[in-house]
Amino acid sequence: MILAGYFKLGPGGYGHGDRMIGVKLSTIRGLIKPYLRADLPLAELEQALRSPIHEHRLAVLCVLAARADRSRRPQTANPDELAAIYDLYLRSTAYINNWDLVDCSASEIVGGYLLDKSRDVLTSLVRSESLWERRIALVATHLLIRQGESADTYALAALVLDDRDDLIHKAAGWMLREAGKRVSADELRAFLDRHAAVMPRTMLRYAIEHFAPDVRKYYLSLR
Numbered sequence: 001m002i003l004a005g006y007f008k009l010g011p012g013g014y015g016h017g018d019r020m021i022g023v024k025l026s027t028i029r030g031l032i033k034p035y036l037r038a039d040l041p042l043a044e045l046e047q048a049l050r051s052p053i054h055e056h057r058l059a060v061l062c063v064l065a066a067r068a069d070r071s072r073r074p075q076t077a078n079p080d081e082l083a084a085i086y087d088l089y090l091r092s093t094a095y096i097n098n099w100d101l102v103d104c105s106a107s108e109i110v111g112g113y114l115l116d117k118s119r120d121v122l123t124s125l126v127r128s129e130s131l132w133e134r135r136i137a138l139v140a141t142h143l144l145i146r147q148g149e150s151a152d153t154y155a156l157a158a159l160v161l162d163d164r165d166d167l168i169h170k171a172a173g174w175m176l177r178e179a180g181k182r183v184s185a186d187e188l189r190a191f192l193d194r195h196a197a198v199m200p201r202t203m204l205r206y207a208i209e210h211f212a213p214d215v216r217k218y219y220l221s222l223r
Helices: 002-006 025-035 042-048 054-072 079-090 099-103 106-114 120-126 131-146 151-159 166-182 185-198 201-207 213-221
Strands: none
Touching (some): 025 054, 042 054, 042 079, 054 079, 054 099, 079 106, 099 131, 106 120, 106 131, 120 131, 120 151, 131 151, 131 166, 151 166, 151 185, 166 185, 166 201, 185 201, 201 213
């Protein structure tokens, strides 16, 4: 019952119809450790990603994210594998259909691949009808932020100011907060000065969490 509420598995919820067996992410990460360097065929992982069991897909995505990270590191660089994982991921978004599945994978796989490439695909994803593709676009920028790049985060956040889904408000606010903490607080404040008055309240609250109480109060007062 707790999982059903947490992941909205009930009728009308965004996770309705998914099947969960109750295995925690920390347990899954322990179980997959022997397979992180096993170089399992990507075709087999893609097939496993179509499992009806949520935790099976979560395990596959954790493996793919780890391999994508390894493939972009200078000492273990494998651009062909990184590209193959990225392509596999984008053609499998129908199976990446809850927030935990996105959040464990989009940054390393999508953000990691796009680090030295055009980011136009993020704009296409954030305009998708799919809630999960929109969240993938936003969460993918987390890796870019960690590399000191925040422009894409701000551009995408501006495109979802009127989004209908709270999960998008949360993701955008989370990425804005990270951009402010890791890249530039002044840039975040400039974005808030332009948009705080029309930002969804959840997005705004997430974005300003790390500010001092008086600053948070000021931006909340603009709505």
